[in-house]
Amino acid sequence: MRTLVQKLLPRTTFKQVVAFRGYCTDKILDIGQPTAASHPELMKEGEITPGITADEYITRRKRLLELLPENSLAVIAAAPVKMMTDVVPYTFRQDADYLYVTGCLQPGGLAVLSHDFGLCMFMPETKPYDVLWNGKIAGVDEALEFFKADEAYPLRKLREILPDIIRRSSKLFHNSSTASPAYVDLEAFRKAAENGQVKDISLFTHELRLIKSTAEMKLMKESASIACQALLQTMMHSKTYPHESLLSAKVEYECRMRGAQRMAYNPVVGGGCNGSVIHYSRNDRKVKEGDLVLMDIGCELHGYVSDLTRTWPPCGKFSAAQEELYELILLTNKECIKLCKPGASIQHIHECATKMLREGFKELGILKNLKSDVFHHLNPTSIGHYLGMDVHDCPRVGYDRPLKPGVVITIEPGVYIPSIFQGPQRFAGIGIRIEDEVLITESGYEVLTGSIPKEINQIESLLNNFCFGSTMHGPKFMKASTC
Template sequence: MIIHLVPGICKFRSQVLGFRSYCTDKVFVDIGQPTPASHPQLLKDGEITPGISSEEYILRRKKLLELLPDKSLAIIAAAPVKMMTDVVPYTFRQDADYSYITGCQQAGGVAVLGHDCGLCMFMPEADPYDVTWQGPTAGVDAALDAFKADKAYPLSKLHEILPDMISGSSKLFHNIQTATPAYMKLEAFQKQASCNNVRDISVYTHQLRWIKSPAELKLMKESASIACQGLLLTMMHSKTYPFEGMLAAKIEYECKMRGAQRMGFNPVVGGGNNASIIHYSRNDQKIKHGDLVLMDIGCELHGYVSDLTRTWPPCGSFSSAQEELYELILETSKQCIELCKPGTSIRQIHNHSVDMLQKGLKDIGILRGVGSSSYHKLNPTSIGHYLGMDVHDCSTISYDRPLKPGVTLAQDISRNP
C-alpha cells in the first residue's frame, strides 16, 4: 500500500480524502520471486514457477517418493550464494534438483522429502539488514502457501527437528552438489554416513528429470526459439561488427530482450583458430576477413536452457574449402537428427557421426586414414548431450541408454572440425 501525506488536497488515483490519499492497487506479499499475484505477466494462477503448475511439482515429489526405498529420507539443499568479491555476489542460480522439487528460486533453504513427512522445507529467516539491502525472501509461510510444502520450519529449528527424522530412516539420500554443514554435521547424519547408509540423490532425480513433461517441453522450445532468433540477428550483425566480444554482447542482448533471464553459459565466440578451442571464453579478438566464426550459445528461460552452435563467415561468403567442409558437417548433422528417435542412444548417434566425418574428411584430404586416433585429435567431443534444467543435464544417465519420448538433447555437430 502506498500512502502519500501532502499539504492541502492531494489527488492520487481515483480517491481524494483531504490530506491523505491511498493506493487502491491489490496488495500482495513479496516472497522474493515471481508469483501469479506479483507477476501476472509471467505466471498463471496455480503456477509456482512460470509454465509449471503446483500440481506438477506435487506430482514430481510423489514420483520421487515412489523411487525412494521404504523408510528412506531425501535431503536436498538449495544452491549457496557464491561471492565475486567480499561484498559482491555472483548472480544467483538455483540448484536444478532443489528447483525441480520445490520451485523455490532462493538460497539458504533445505528440503526434506520422506514417506511419512512428505515435503518438509526448512526456510532461512529474514534478516532486517538483508531485507533492506536485497529485498524480501521466502519464509515458512511462503513454503506452505506458495511452494505447497506439507510442513515448514525456520532453518534455525533444523538441528532440533531433522535428527529425529534421520534416526527414523534406514537410508539417506542427499544432493552432494549442495551438501551443507547445517545437516551434515548433525550426529544423526554422521552416524548414518559411518554405516554407509548415505547415497547421492541424483541417481533418482536425474531419472525423473531425464523425461520432460509437456509443460517442460514447451519451455524448452521457447528457450530454443529465443536463442535461434538472437543468433540469426547476431549473424547479420557480424559483418559490420566482426569482433568476438561484440557478438557475445549482441547475442546476450537479443536473448534477454526476448524474455530469457540469463545465458545458459558464457557464450563461446571463436573467430579463426579460436573456434578450435572447445570452451573458448575470452571473446576478445577481432575476426579476420575471410575467417569463419563459431558461436556456441544458449539461454535460460524460467529454469530451462537451450544450447546451439553455428559457424559462418562474417564477410558474407565461404571459400571453396570452407564450403566443402561446411557441406560435410551439414549433411552429417541432418542424418544425425534423423536418428534422434526413441530406441536410439546418443552413443549410436555419435558413432554414426564419427563414421561419416572420418570418411568425409578422408575424401576431402584432411585425414590420410580412417583411424580413430587421428580423428579424435581433430574432434575429441561427443556428438551431443542431454539438455534440460542444466546444459549438460542428467549427467548420471548413460549415453548408452535408449532415448524415450520426452528426452531432450543438444546436437553439437557444428563443434566438429
C-alpha cells in the first residue's frame, strides 16, 4: 500500500501536503516538536523546549565555544533512529549533547560549532510522502527562526560545505556516541582522525551540563516530584496487587499521567531475591507473602530525568531480619545525605558509606571481619552518581570532583544478599536499596525526593492504613480488598 501511495503522491505538491497537515493541526504549522504557538498549554513564548528559553540555548553555545581551543570545530549529530523490526522504530530519544546545544528533539540533524560562524545546523529534508506518513519535521527555516542557528543548510549540502571547514580547523571534536557516516566518511574527517586531531566533545559538554541552571533545576524538581507521586501511588496499590509486572505498569502509568514523556529507564521491580539483582528488569514474578519489593524508577520530563528507589514489604510488615538490614541502609542513606555540600565529593561520600556498611554488616554477622572481600559482592555499587539529562549523567566528570551548587547527585546505599549465602540465613535473598536525589546548594543540600516515605513506621502505616484496591476484573486479578 505504501508503494502505491508513493506512486500517487507526485500528483500532489509538497505545499499541498504541508497545508493539509497544517489544517489538521488547527492551521498552526507543525515543525516536528512543540512550540509556544502549537502547544500554548506546554510552552511560553521565547522557549525552544518547555522551560528552557532561546536565550539559554544561545548562552550554552557561547559557553561551549569559550571552552573549545582556538581554531577548533565541534560536530554534534542527532541521535539515530533505532529500529525494533523492519518498519517499526523504537521510541526516539534525542542525544543529550545535541539537545543541550540545539533544543532540537528530532532525528537526522547535525550541529557544527565554530568560533568563525557560531552554530551551523544541517537539517534533513522531507518528501511529500514522508510528511504524509510521519508528519512535518524542522528544516532550514526552522533552524534559523526557531532554534536560532547562525547558519543553516539542507543536509544534502553537507559534503559541499563541511570538508573545507574541517580542513581549516586544527582540532576537531565530535560526539562519538552518535557519530554519523554523513560526516565520519568524509575524507577530510578521516585524515583529521588519522592525524590525531579528533577528540570527543563530551570533554566539554559534560562540564557544562554538570552544573544546572535555574531553569534546569526547576525541571529536575518537577521530574522528581512526578516520580515521587507515581511511586507513592504504586506503593499504596502493592498490597492488593503484589505482582512485579503490575507494579511496573502502575508506576509508568502514574508518571505518564502526570506529564512525563517516558520512563528514564525500565523500572526495576524486584520482589524477594530478585531485589538482590541490581538491574533486575524481567518484572515477571508475583511477590511472595512476607517478601520485600525493591523498586528503582525514574521518569523523564522535557529532557531531564529522575532516579529514586524505595524498598518495602507489600504485606505491610517488615520481618525482624528485614528490619535489621533496612535500618542499617536507612541510617547510611541519611548520614550520607548530611555529607552532601559544596566541596565534598561522591568519592568521599562513598568511602564514608563503605565504612558504615562494613561496620554494620560485621555487627549483624554478615561479615566475619571489616576487611572481608565479601563486602564487594554484597555492595558492588558506588554510593551515587551525577543526574541530569541522562541517568548516569556527565560520566566524563570524575567522582573525586568537588561538588558545587547546582550539581544533582543520587545517594543510594544498598545491600544485595543472594539466596545462597555463607552467612546468617535469616538474611539470605534480601535486597534493599534506598535512593534519593540530592541537589547541592550554596548552604548544603536539598533532597528532591524527600516526599516519599522511607522510615519503617511511615511505610507500614502507609501500607496498612492508606492502601488501595482496584477496579480491575478478570480471572488473573484478585478481587479488590479492604486494607
